[in-house]
Amino acid sequence: MTIKVFIVDDHYMVIEGIRSLLQQEASIELVGHAMSVDSCLSFLRNQQPDVILMDINLAEQSGIELSATIKRLYPGIFILGLSTFNQQSFIRKMMDNGASGYVLKNVTREELVDAINTIVKGKLYLSHEVARSLRAAEDPEVPLLTRREQQVLTLIAEGLTNNEVAEKLFISPTTVDTHRKSLLSKLNAKNTASLVRIAAQLQLI
Amino acid sequence: MTIKVFIVDDHYMVIEGIRSLLQQEASIELVGHAMSVDSCLSFLRNQQPDVILMDINLAEQSGIELSATIKRLYPGIFILGLSTFNQQSFIRKMMDNGASGYVLKNVTREELVDAINTIVKGKLYLSHEVARSLRAAEDPEVPLLTRREQQVLTLIAEGLTNNEVAEKLFISPTTVDTHRKSLLSKLNAKNTASLVRIAAQLQLI
DNA sequence: TTGCCTATCCCCGAAAAACAGGAGTTTTCG
DNA sequence: CGAAAACTCCTGTTTTTCGGGGATAGGCAA
Structure with missing residues (x-):
């Protein structure tokens, strides 16, 4: 056969x-x-x-x-x-x-x-x-982002500020800030710059 | 032959x-x-x-x-x-x-x-x-960065602040800020987040 | 039902970055 | 040489981010 x-x-x-x-x-x-x-x-x-x-x-x-x-x-x-x-x-x-x-x-x-x-x-x-x-690769696992986090991440990487992201997603700027903070923590980034770099390396954006 | x-x-x-x-x-x-x-x-x-x-x-x-x-x-x-x-x-x-x-x-x-x-x-x-x-691809030409700009860009993408970059490169924080400004302008970015994303896409970091 | 997660919202204060200027020195290169 | 480019530094003001909190509501699963 x-x-x-x-x-x-x-x-x-x-x-x-x-x-x-x-x-x-x-x-x-x-x-x-x-x-x-x-x-x-x-x-x-x-x-x-x-x-x-x-x-x-x-x-x-x-x-x-x-x-x-x-x-x-x-x-x-x-x-x-x-x-x-x-x-x-x-x-x-x-x-x-x-x-x-x-x-x-x-x-x-x-x-x-x-x-x-x-x-x-x-x-x-x-x-x-x-x-x-x-x-x-099991250690540096790619964290699972929620839909909202993914959206916020993408817009942040495009250069929008919290306020602008908020307008675009029809949510409050403080909410955007909350998402941003959890992104920082999930991706282990110390600020937005490193967040974007890490996200780019993980092919998240 | x-x-x-x-x-x-x-x-x-x-x-x-x-x-x-x-x-x-x-x-x-x-x-x-x-x-x-x-x-x-x-x-x-x-x-x-x-x-x-x-x-x-x-x-x-x-x-x-x-x-x-x-x-x-x-x-x-x-x-x-x-x-x-x-x-x-x-x-x-x-x-x-x-x-x-x-x-x-x-x-x-x-x-x-x-x-x-x-x-x-x-x-x-x-x-x-x-x-x-x-x-x-000729339109979105990759701008030529100077050595210093490249260094600053890399460190920024790693998550260092102006002050930290300054310490590392032995220059004043205000100088770092100047380099950052010209990076923003050269790469046509409106803030650090978009700067890092664009740099990542252009394989600059 | 009792958690857990997601998503939403809010406050505060400190730190950092962005914006708008100006300005001096050194290097590079035609 | 001389000009342009690169690198350096400064003073302000305004905006944004970051690190703490805390809170409500819906969905979903053990």
Whole structure:
């Protein structure tokens, strides 16, 4: 029984690279590839692979959303996230959206094959590096902001003062100040400047 | 006369992908690849290709620095920058450091071959997308900051107040304030919060 | 039901930043 | 050289932020 694998990546050379890596593998059959969300979904309407290798950074839509869509339509397909960078926020989101594993694009052939063989059994697979960075990243966890805090944060970063934010959100300036204070405390910032920097680094704005 | 091409990328599948793309091209000969700065430099000590395809995001050191090094040691080698993202700051830096061209990793085979053939003649090559985004990015030009401004900016973004920055740089708090004012004006920010956000977006911090 | 969280609002005082000026010295570069 | 740019410092005033408080109300879950 060969494992049917489909690739979604908008980089032609990555597709070629994967194809070349998996060519030698008798147990794995590449059934196609897509460079866009649409062509991926239309392929799946006709044929379902066992495993999809999904780039996390697609041009139009993030691979994260596409994964969620696919998992909803075809729960039987296992998705392996693929990305250049080892950023725990992406990894978490990907796994939350139905992916069964995550590997970096610098994987070796052995590791990729191992990953595919693992997730097709319904198990999870994280490459060593990824798993390590997930553990390492547990300390500087990204705090969960409430909707209001997120709004206030965005407006503050745009340069609005408490008063201006208040006007925009139709709340009292003192309320905005309260949100600002909890933002400072949640993100462990000592003032607005460091708040914005930290938020930028955590991709919150 | 075949063109000797060398690849520097820390992603195995990208190397494989390029190899597969260029395999069919009789006029191009792949003479090797490197996944690290060291192995690249040691290869070059023995043999010099005509063209190096250089990933801009290497793990250890940025491809930008490595390009500068290579151009210094072997001015005759032409470098083609390679990256997943179309960010004008990277592209500019790459070109400033001796690269002869820049293409995104989603290039087609034709475009890649075209790029290699172009730069080996000593001309510059930018893929359409890249050139377009460079033009589009000319408006929000990144202002040149002076050394002092850069220092002050960094410390402000870390959350230091004027007084603290002053202490650290051994200058008067009022001077720091002056620098801050010119930063606000240069980056077109209305206060520190927006200053930090803009600086983060421009990769200044 | 009793908490907990979110969101809302308020007060105070101290500290910091923003705004508007002016002005001297050193460095850099054509 | 000489001008421009960079760096330095100053005095004010006004506005905003920050660090303490404390309070009410709704939703939701143990």
